[in-house]
Amino acid sequence: AVLAAGGALGLALSHACAAQDTGCGNGVVEAGEECDDGNRNDFDGCSGRCFVEIARCGDGVRMGSEECDDGNRTPGDGCDQNCRRETGADADADADVEIGDGRDGDADLGEVEALDGDADTQDADIAEARDGWECHDPVCDFVPQCGCTSGQKCSLVGAERNCVTSGFLSEGRACSGDSECAVGLFCAPAVGSDVPLCHRFCEVASDCLGPGSRCIVPISAGSTVLAVLCSISCELDSGSGCPAGTRCKLFQDGDGTYLTDCTGDVGTGRVGHSCDEDGDCASGFFCAAPGFPSCVQYCPYPGGYCEGGFVCRPFDPPVSVGSSQYGYCG
Structure with a gap:
């Protein structure tokens, strides 16, 4: 019951925010803004406060017309003093x-x-190497x-x-x-x-x-x-642990351990929406193919909340991240 109430409250809040979609990040240049590219991300030419960003060669962040930026303005290291890629014997191909x-x-x-x-x-x-460890790097x-x-x-x-x-x-x-x-x-x-x-x-x-x-x-x-x-610890069903504009995604390590990370492939599709990949689905959903490709909801198993009256079912084999087992709504 608590999870169901939380889900309903989350939807209500998201609709309320959508109704007040004004200000920096809405894609419309308004009073006090120099630019508005539809997001509040830095390093993309328009800052998170909607001011035009200027590329500064040597700051370690590649922006605008810079071909590279290795954090300095030293020629001969693969990226020259004007942040252009170098070629020839003096260029370090590993500098980027x-x-x-x-x-x-x-x-x-x-x-x-x-x-x-x-x-x-x-x-x-x-662990063996760190026994009696000291800081040996020159910097x-x-x-x-x-x-x-x-x-x-x-x-x-x-x-x-x-x-x-x-x-x-x-x-x-x-x-x-x-x-x-x-x-x-x-x-x-x-x-x-x-x-x-x-x-x-x-x-x-x-x-x-x-x-x-x-x-x-x-x-x-x-x-x-x-x-x-x-990688970043996060919750598949709620997206907790990942900020806005990203989603919590599931991966698997070489020893068979499931792991999570925040990724940028997040869409808007929810229960039953058609999809070609996970990035077409909203946070908390993945793209599956139960007869046709559609977005399916993650849920904490057993007993997790599901939209649309569906029931939380276990994966086969089970999917566990740490001590938490996840299922799908079907």
Whole structure:
């Protein structure tokens, strides 16, 4: 009964907000706004406060006409002083930093591709290496955090680790810059999204916190992995743990463990709406094919709330994230 009431209240609130859809992020340039691109995301040319963003070469964020931005204005490292890609003997092909996707497949609940690696073996090896651990990096270390003074954190600036100002935002919160995220966290875009989120640095799964969070998201420069981030712990049915503009999505690790992360492929389809992929469905739903492709609702099993009078049924085999088992409404 509590879940049903919560679902009804959520719908009522969403309709009320839609009726008052004015201000920054509504796609209409209004008084006091320089631009309005229909969202409140930073780093896309129009800021979260609806002011035109200017690309600044050397700030580590590629925007506008910049072909690259490695966090400096030093020529000869693959990205020149004007943020143009370099070619030739002096250019470093590994200079462009990318946020990777270590998840090889999402749970379409038909066939789920496994991720590579044995997390338990890796954890044991790292634990042994950390016995008697000291901060050895000449600048600083991501995990455990060391080498920086109070009020700072070890983070990535371009392709280099360095001490930067730390913030207070917790893991999974939307961020507009790395300095807003707390110690041990890094501001990086959610998969398939322009929404940057605070992600936790990690070396192994045990560094990650919360059910569904696993050490699988690489940050790389070419073939060199600079750091790895945790996926974000979130709830499949409610979307809790993921900010607006993202959804909680299900993946599976190489050892068969289900994991979660916030991704940007979120649509509007609900019960019975036709779909071609998960991104056509709203948060809390996935695209299945019970005779024809349609959006199906996740639910906590047993006894979870279902829209439209459906009943929460278990997956076969069962789908569990941490101690929580999920089902589908059918």
